[in-house]
Amino acid sequence: MRGFVIVWLGQVVSMLGTGMTNFALSFWIFQQTGEATALTWAIFFFMAPSVLFSPIAGAIVDRSNRKTIMIVSDLLAGIATIFLLSLLATDSLQIWHIYVANLLAGAANAFQFPAYSAAVTMMLPKEQYGRAAGMLSLAGSASGILAPAFAGALLGPLGLVGIMGIDVATFLFAIFALFIVHIPQPEVTAEGRTGQGSLLQESAYGFRYIFEKPSLLGLQMVFFFINFLAMFGFAVMVPMILARTGNDEIALASVQSLGAIGGVVGGLLLSTWGGPKRKVNGVLLGMIATSIFGQALMGVGQGVFIWATAAFMGQFIIPILNGSNQAIWQAKVAPDVQGRVFAVRRLIAQITAPVATALAGPLADNVFEPAMQPDGALAPLFGWLVGTGAGAGMSVMFVITGLIGVAVGLGGYLFPAIRNAEELLVDHEVVVQTAVLKKRLNELTAERQVLRQAPSTVQNQQALRAIALEMRQIGADFPQQSRGDFK
Template identity: 45%
Template sequence: MKRPSLSSGFATFTVIWSGQLASLLGTGLTRFALLLWIYEQTGHATSIALLGFFSFGATVIVSPFAGVVVDRLDRRWVMIGADTGAGLMTVLLFILYSAGGLQVWHLYLTSALTGVFEAFQLPAFTAATTMLVPKSAYARVSGMRSLSTSIAEIGAPLLAGTLLSIIGLAGVMLIDIATFLIAVLALFRVRIPRPDGSAEPTAEPRNTRSDIGAGFRFILQRPGLAGLLIIYAGINLFGALTYMALMPTMVLARSGSDRMVLASVQAALGLGGLAGGLCVSLWGGPKRRIHGILAMTALSFLFGDFLFAIGRGVTVWVVAAFVAAFFIPFMFAANRVIWQAKVPPILQGRVFSVQGMLQRAMMPLGYLAAGPLADHVFEPAMAAGGVLVPFFSPLVGTGPGAGMALMFAGTAILGTAMCVIGYAFRAIRQVEDDLPDHDAALPPDALAA
């Protein structure tokens, strides 16, 4: 393998990143429009939360197999295939909606299939980045990836809220299809180097089971990485339970289903992420990456979730969204940098896929529990005359959305506590010092299996 120069590698990354940015914007348009559509059809938090359950559930199940594919094949072609599959899901939804046959279960099915494609795309993109830029640039390119997500979060809700009244849901999906084509064409323009040894013949045929096992073994033999995964899984559980699954429903419930209020809150999420992503891109984040994961995530939970809990109007929700999202790029960048630095490139597809599976493993549970807890436990308990009203109404109020607000108060406490627990374990706290970087010392068994 011959690595590209810094300038050519970064130029290649920028081409891929630009295509993915366009695709993210189009996907965000369709997701926001379909979120409004499903809420209008059902009016239940469970219906919206199930979208995340099916998407992340499928990603978790498929991830170990996806990692084997990422390490065996050209990562560019893996990304092309994944983007194409995701784009075809939008084409299918467009056809169903145009024919007047779109139903809620269709969204669950396509969400699951899109989750399958994402299981291939994310580790392939991260592993490809390792081959394109030097270690010193990992944090900054991770910041750029967070920037693209944030730009989509800013633009998509506001554009979708406007476009729905002009071109309707079908028109929004057509724009999404066009942006998917841009992403695929960008990938056709570039070449991504393969890691040393990935194209060499082996003495024995490669076995899928042992390849998957290699990813698990690499992590389990390193307590710092394994512990980091456990903490990250807990963080994702609490994030999925409210921030990801219930925030749109809570805002709609407390604003009288005002789509522009929701669009403003979603845009504030994007602005917060954009500001955080710019800071990471320019600064690189804390020198001690573990602080970027634990301390920054604790701040996001403590201030973002708590403000969502006590807020009863768009002004406080916008501030909460900005604060919560600002710290997330720091967490993403620090986590990616640690893993990219510690895992040999030839193993990154397998290890990153197992990592993704394990750290997202609790998210489907969070999505699955969020809707029933909101609809059948906390919302009735915080309605007028509810059993929890005497205790918590001064904090979160009463009526529609108050029960979900109380759940945000709970995740503010639990998420912060999870981060503090991470600091209590030396293997996690010292993961950067205890484990050598892959380019400093390659374990003799690293290429086993």
């Protein structure tokens, strides 16, 4: 646990710096353009490579030293920040530069997710997976509390240059934390040997693995839809709040900080509790709850109090939702193929998020916002609920996607492959134990056959009794999840 805590602390510090930069850049972009589209496209250029590069990144992670991949990916993300910092310092920064930097940072993130997820599996026992997910969520949420507050306070005296300089220092700290920690490499399993081949073949292995297991595919299809809905709403949260408050950065920082506090509370709860016994309930009920109390409530709000409440509730639930899902995958997928499988898992779950992000800004500016002006087409239908004027169209986007999100979460319970995923899928530890026991059973069967064909002696009869005793013990030790395969 000590090594994991050191890596975790490095990520806490690094996420704080990144969060400060993201807050300051978001404010700078909206000041420059006054449009939601520019902000959502900045998000798109980060998310698209982080999702699309995932299969190749996962294959490389499984082929390589995971600690090295983690360090290099952190370094690339830092280079993206240095690129923007140098342009800003020379008064040359333009919005398209931010898009380019986000492409690089997103590509680095494609490697970070499978590398970190697979590393946690090797550093901790299964019983700690839920708590580890809670701590990682807590790291992101803690930075979410402090980053807007620090960035809002320091933006005036230090400017964007100073804030980005702090970001550079924090990613160096995270790299140092990785350097001093030992991260074990996984042993090759039967699943790992099956997936070996060229880089292209190994990149495709994650697809085959998931598509052969209906429960894993079903879980990811639920995330496929919920992530589209979530990003379609939350991609316009910043411009919605700024539009409805007259560019009040304090109001925006307050909402984001309260949301992050909710994430901290949810992460702390998961870290100590470990999540529900049936993790699939944490996933599906979590989706329903965050759609109601996070997404829809955010749209209904017309002031800081309701927005902050919605942000708190949404971020409070998300660690339990994501942590429950992560625990299922870490328990069911063999460690030496987790890089490939987790990368494809991410691709399936999040491929819709960049699409939603790319669509949200233009639809907000050109469809929903004009329709929610006092004389707009949607004002009679939704005006009583969210008001009219600047930002009201984006509020409608939140309400609609929140209600559909509830239907997606409830729909997951209709499919046995999803609601019974934990019973239908065998733990990877059980698979390994089963293989060992079956190998020993085959050896004993062969020895018994030889002894039965040999002349009957006292020594042979004793050996046969010993074999029978060991075979009965194997039957008793055989993993419960695999007893249907025991022959």
